[in-house]
Amino acid sequence: MSWFVAIGGLLLLGILVVLLRPLLKQQDEPTTTASGVREFNLAILREQLAELEHDKANGRLDQAAYEQARQELERRVLDDAGGSVRPVGAGGRRLGLAVGLVLVVPAAVVGLYFYLGTPEAVTGGKPQARGTGAGEHALSPEQIAGMVENLALRLQENPNDGQGWLMLGRSYAVLGRYPESAAAFSRALGLLPPDAQHYADFADIVAMTQGKRLEGEPEKLVRRALEIDPNNIKALALAGTIAFDRQDYARAIREWRKVLVQVPEGSPVAAGIQNSISDAENRMAIAGQQAESKRDSASAAPARVSGVVELDPALRAQLAPGDTLFVFARAVDGPKMPVAMLRKKVSDLPLQFTLDDSMSMTPQFKLSTVGKVVIGARVSRSGDALARAGDYEGLSVPVVVGTENARVVIATTVK
Template identity: 65%
Template sequence: MRMPRSRSMNWIDRRLPVCCRGDSGMELNIFVVVGVVLLLVVLGAILVPLLRRPEEEGAGGSQSQRALNLLVLRDQLADLERDLKEGRIAEAAYRQAREELERRALDHVAEAPRQASAGGRQTLLALALMIGVPVTVGALYWTLGVPASVAPASQVAAPQDGEHSLSQEQILAMVERLALRLQENPSDGAGWLMLARSYAVLGRYPESAAAFSRALGMLPPDAQHYADFADIVAMTQSKRLAGEPEKLVRRALEIDPQNIKALALSGTIAFDRQDYSQAISEWRKVLERLPAQSPVAAGIQGSIRDAENRMAIAGQQNAAPLVSKDEVPAAVARVEGIIELDPALRASIKPDDTLFVFARAVDGPKMPVAMLRARAGELPLRFKLDDSMSMAPQFKLSSVAQVVVGARVSKSGDALARPGDFEGLSVPVPVGAGNVKIVIKSTVR
């Protein structure tokens, strides 16, 4: 479940100035320079995966840029260490600058989930997109003591993939150091939040949930934090959102009824209960808050279609009930016609394949208002649809004025459309039409 956010990022010249050497204003300059670098790293890690579909995302480009960003970060931190060693900065000022950098890192990381918080249904439990930054970036701030000497970033043309990247062992060590630091300073709510997300990236969900619980007890109420916590608790119980995760989602929506991730998860909770009407309603709210061309929006739309299809089979009423100003008298509420098969498809269809003929409203949900079942071997088939073939008492052919009539040959026998099925659709026709012709000629993708 699944994200409205700014999708642009100005490129920052990596040839950043070194920190000022004088005492006056030196700490502020250190903060500004490294803060900009940290912001670049955070935004790069978040926006690149979100803005590119997987097939469009080159494996090498993002890895190289991340390596370059880490190189710049190490260079700036090395300058700070060098200033301390050469006596240009006092120990107290050094510690203060270092602590401020760490705090800024946590502030940036805390913003990351908000920028990535609208996952599609595949995202809904998978919204690990929102927690992928902290381990790589945040752990650096907490653990780098004296960085290895590196060449100035301006001398690096194109670092090879893998250079300057962190090994799994290094990441684990950094996270453990963060945990130890929090034992010494257990009142650091932002630190516990950071640790929770880091554990989540490592797949250590019980520990992540425990850290989230500590963080939420210290930080001001935040809908995004509760939605993230719900996601993690669900991972500890086989990805099920029932129970405690659902309570956390409800709490998130109490704080912010517009929170995208909470709405998306709420839709998944309804879907899992087979309350497809409610699921569709929640996911439509998510769509209203996403850019139309967003890959996440496409995922949400797919989830809505899935719910509509399942609702059609279950005979439930859609979240947006269809009310027609031109209801047709039941006595004339019928549609008749003939269904033919494109000769090019004859070799691909077996006589015992299932044939579904259905009518659905032109303006409204995809749930059929009438449906009949036959065999593909009966083609060409003359058909008649009426109120006796409705899927639900409140959802009949006589309740609408215009319909699209469709015919689908199902290889699986399932009324839900599957890739490899064959179908054909009519143009919109008025209820009462008696000469509708449908040719099955397209393949469901």
């Protein structure tokens, strides 16, 4: 029995390392796909089966021990189809899956073996031999799916087996058959006592059926899991992910810190959690800076100048109502180019005006970039913005940006 348990433990450890490593890498590192993980696991299984065939041929294993070991390895295939749940997203979304794998895979291995395998090999009873043919150790995806379907058929004969439905749900999940997995989980939860881990796993599966989104039914399942056990690691990890997706970074950090205190310091899971916390802290800092910038902009004095433009009565007879009127502001110290300009007609006089940044000539040279300005008004008979001889104009005294009572009187002829 000792060599049998040792082989099983090494296989389990290898699967966990392969599954957890890509989940706990930084977001900019390449990740291993689910299909790649399954291919890796199948390669291990084929190698182990080949070794068993070799040992049997050399007389190191009798028929009973050979059958026992072979059936155990076949159960490992079902473990690959029943011991994990795919992640629901990147960054913080991978955290719940990584945590869940550490907790669920060992339990799934033991459960599947005792349910479908040969528990007598561990308990000391006599195993029942099953016929196998030479060359059958090359497990194909079709064979894996067939083993899962055999489990489904057994459950049709025994539909009240809650643990069986649970194993089937996990198996369907890794095969990517998420609707069937969700249905199996639903059957299992209706038959088994309330268990926080089951609800957390179910939440992950339902999220996969709706495009990896945790809002809605998955969130309700996570809340139910935390009602049963407020310290359930996977439920806390998923709760943090839900908050993270809503940009509630403070809550995400609180939930993930509850996970951090429950896992071994320095472990890969702890490192993954800390990375997610750091990501949330960085995003929260950026959001805080943006909010502060908006508050500063809102509290700043408005970049505008307003007042009135009047026409000297002596000039009214010399101007037509349709002549063009330009009202502009230019910096007291700086280029003569206006920082804001408004176009009207002589018929609008006297004119109440407001100049602001939306009336700037260029984005780099606006009212908000200068301190003091002079307000000018000019009547152009040609309609040209450039001053020409014969135009009429007037200038205000220098005023600070933000002034609301500037006054301009058009009374001078441009020479």
